[in-house]
Amino acid sequence: GAVVSQHPSWVICKSGTSVKIECRSLDFQATTMFWYRQFPKQSLMLMATSNEGSKATYEQGVEKDKFLINHASLTLSTLTVTSAHPEDSSFYICSAFPSRGSHEQYFGPGTRLTVT
Amino acid sequence: EDQVTQSPEALRLQEGESSSLNCSYTVSGLRGLFWYRQDPGKGPEFLFTLYSAGEEKEKERLKATLTKKESFLHITAPKPEDSATYLCAANSNSGYALNFGKGTSLLVTP
Numbered sequence: 001g002a003v004v005s006q007h008p009s010w011v012i013c014k015s016g017t018s019v020k021i022e023c024r025s026l027d028f029q030a031t032t033m034f035w036y037r038q039f040p041k042q043s044l045m046l047m048a049t050s051n052e053g054s055k056a057t058y059e060q061g062v063e064k065d066k067f068l069i070n071h072a073s074l075t076l077s078t079l080t081v082t083s084a085h086p087e088d089s090s091f092y093i094c095s096a097f098p099s100r101g102s103h104e105q106y107f108g109p110g111t112r113l114t115v116t
Numbered sequence: 117e118d119q120v121t122q123s124p125e126a127l128r129l130q131e132g133e134s135s136s137l138n139c140s141y142t143v144s145g146l147r148g149l150f151w152y153r154q155d156p157g158k159g160p161e162f163l164f165t166l167y168s169a170g171e172e173k174e175k176e177r178l179k180a181t182l183t184k185k186e187s188f189l190h191i192t193a194p195k196p197e198d199s200a201t202y203l204c205a206a207n208s209n210s211g212y213a214l215n216f217g218k219g220t221s222l223l224v225t226p
Contacts, residue, residue, distance in 0.1 A: 004159075006159075032212065034212075034213055034214075042218065043203065043216040043217060043218045043219050044160070044203070044205075044214075044216045045216075046213045046214070046215075049211075049212075049213060091157075093159045093160070095159075095214075097212065103147060103148045103165060103207055103212065104148075104150070104162055104165050105150075105162070105212075105214060106162055107152070107159035107160045107161070107162075108159050109158055109159045110157070110158065110159045112157070
């Protein structure tokens with residue numbers, strides 16, 4: 001079945017530093033991937049849509065200069081949180097479609113980011 | 117504005133006690149209605165997609181149904197391992213991103 005992986009599964013960084021999170025589709029190619037953020041006891045909120053070979057599309061209120069997205073290949077998208085602050089601490093989850101004909105998104109296991 | 121609302125927020129059932137979770141949606145041009153299961157600290161696990169009113173899908177003890185305004189996730193004779201948060205999400209014709217509800221946290225006790 002469609003498998004999406006993320007790395008790292010958790011990361012702790014100091015305030016002001018940057019951290020990169022990888023999202024990979026393991027058994028399919030994905031021209032589009034999505035990045036979501038989930039705060040404790042909250043649901044998933046879409047941050048941005050990552051498109052292979054082109055610029056990402058960000059949701060309203062999400063700073064594109066702070067959350068850098070690169071979709072360098074059909075199986076890899078990266079999210080870099082730049083100059084991280086404690087309020088960026090959250091659970092970041094990516095998703096992808098296994099095929100164009102299907103609207104089913106499959107999610108990665110998530111990355112827990114803690115900024116101290 | 118597209119909106120997805122789930123109820124109840126939390127539900128506690130005894131093992132074997134069947135119930136239903138509700139997902140009300142307001143979406144212009146529904147492309148699909150999705151149900152996911154999420155365990156603590158994990159990403160959502162895909163359960164079902166429903167595309168049109170009247171459609172039903174089943175998987176083990178779960179059955180999802182769809183009307184023009186809401187979807188139900190019926191849980192028949194639940195077991196403790198069914199304990200999780202169940203998320204409903206809608207996708208509109210404006211794009212492929214999912215609009216999630218806040219979820220229903222289900223606890224099934226032995």
